[in-house]
Amino acid sequence: MPLLYFFLIALTPVTALAAEPPSMGAALLQASWALLVVAGLILAIYGLARKRLMLGKAGGSAIKIIELRPLMPKSTLALVEVRGKEYLLGISAGGIHFLADCSGAAEDKPDFQTLLAKQP
Numbered sequence: 001m002p003l004l005y006f007f008l009i010a011l012t013p014v015t016a017l018a019a020e021p022p023s024m025g026a027a028l029l030q031a032s033w034a035l036l037v038v039a040g041l042i043l044a045i046y047g048l049a050r051k052r053l054m055l056g057k058a059g060g061s062a063i064k065i066i067e068l069r070p071l072m073p074k075s076t077l078a079l080v081e082v083r084g085k086e087y088l089l090g091i092s093a094g095g096i097h098f099l100a101d102c103s104g105a106a107e108d109k110p111d112f113q114t115l116l117a118k119q120p
Helices: 002-011 024-053 112-118
Strands: 063-072 075-082 085-092 095-101
Touching: 095 112
Parallel strands: none
Antiparallel strands: 063 075, 075 085, 085 095
16 A cells, blocks of 8 residues: 555656746636636526526516505515405414405495404
């Protein structure tokens, strides 16, 4: 085994050991290129993940959030439109609960008190 190390060291080119270190400008240029390559790879991976996993807004979605109203720190009222119908949802730490179907013509939409009175 020591003989193998001796041959590896003996076969190493002497010029590689005697090479001058790069100048400060060359080192800065090399580091800048490496940084640009890494940043480009990160942006490319982000773009592919966004396209592949549909991160962000997807065009033509069937579900739209019309309005969110926070009630308490961990509970919110949400008015959501799904395929042309509006639904009032209660969102809390315990889950999401259907509260009312608010779809219909604009003239016969009841006010909030009437909607609450109809609910059991």
